Amino acid sequence: MIPRALLPVALAFALAACEREPRTIVAAPADPPRPTGGVPAQRADAPPPSPAAPPPAGAPAAPAPGAGEPQGLPSSSQLLAQVEAMKGQLATAPKPLEILRALGDLYYQERRYADAIGWYDQAIAVAEPAWKDYLALPAAVRAREPSPAVKQECTRSEKRGFEPLVRAAEARARRKDGAGAAFCYRAALEPSIGARIQRANAKLLAGDAPGAIADHEEVLARIPDQPDAMYFLGLALAETANGNIGQLERARALWKRVGEVQPNGPYTDGLMMATGEVERRIAAAQSARMSR
Template sequence: MITIPDLTMTPLRALLTLSLATALAGCEREPKTIVAAPADPPRSTRAPAEPADAPPPAPGAPDGARGAPMTPAPGAPGQGLPSSAELLAQVEAMKGQLASAPKSLEILLALGNLYFQERRYPDAIGWYDQAVALAEPVWKDYLALPAAAREKEPAAAVKQACTRTEQRGFEALAKEASARARKKDVAGAGYCYRAALEPSIGVRIQRANARLLGGDERGAIADHEALLARVPDQPDALYFLGLALAETARGDVAQLERARALWKRVAELQPNGPYADDLKLATAEVERRIAAARR
């Protein structure tokens, strides 16, 4: 069950809380969702915003959650598994060992999610930072491929070789992509790179959400912007960037209008998608704020 937010929250802040209950790290998507763009945009030069109200807690992912689900909370009721708090205690006890142990992108993501669920946002960001850094060289290799070739449909054998499984994750898929690139199989390399990099999309979005909840508004917005520079129509990033912009606009009509435009794009991409109902609520609230700012 999702706890209904405190009525003192703004409508958009309440919606952000509910949406973060189903936040997107570790989701499985078709690798086609990655579309390359030249580079990360520069960070915003906007003056630091005044401190926001204390951020609301991010509840754990509910059953039947909307959208691309966050990695299920370890120990969800009825599963007979340790709770996230119990797992976190184990992680804390093993911190010394974890510091020097090699960690996959998937493990870094899971560790970040664990701290995120416990609302320890700086710790979550630390693990997400490591995951972003691990994925960055692979992003550079992917972006170095010819743009037109990256969009070609690969052979069926490539799709089978680069299907993500528990045994075949980021490292294995990245190696397969690199091998195909050396053989000049650009379409195959592009597909395998996209499959390898898919979790890194969730990492970047989760880090942005953790930054927002931790009070780093500019960092959150910059993270979403950087991802959308590489994946222009990624619906989750569009949706959460809109929420971040709207919640931090403080009467800035241009910022509110941009949030509305981002949500319109999400609705175009996914007319009956997981955010359909939320988009209506968010858009109505933003239009109310725009009208109030113009009065």
């Protein structure tokens, strides 16, 4: 078993302190402070060995290790040292989805992107069977409003994480309550959405832009208009466009949609600056094309 004294603290730290956004055209805003009393619910509309070489030119800068650490908790480097000392035990111990996500966040915070990606891989793999069952529900059923009883039963809490929520979803499905099953699956799967977005950002920071773009595209294929995925996909596209006007225009369109979905959301200021920069790049690319 995983020592109880370490991983709840690691989870609280990772969720409260991890600055998941890569810094690209403009610095993306950090997540608002999160409670440290357990496994908090993530946004319902949804659900970071060192790299061998530094990121290529034009890749986003990494967050500083230990940045934004909450008071009263160990630093990310202290937690990482404890996790490293337990690596053999962690490799064989069963780990909930939320812990896998938190471990990925912890390594991401310390710029250990290859290790972070490994933990995110595990979190995503754990969630895939539930994703398959959720996506098998008809789209019209997934869009229905569940009953108040379902909302109460499937609200995330410290004791009600991925596994209990999946069991509740499966029970609802057996009772032919498709709307209730869909709501419970969405609550269960929230951390896996964040894990895939985080994995994409880790890939981008490690120099794997195609992998990052593919991860964000996968999120949007499952959850159209997911604002985090749209925002970061736009950043990845803009940073790797190299004068490709179509790619720059898609980044601009994605950011426009983020502003429509979240008119006063956490990316408002960043969207304005990023859009201005990408429009400058579009104009420069168009001018270069005309001068040939």
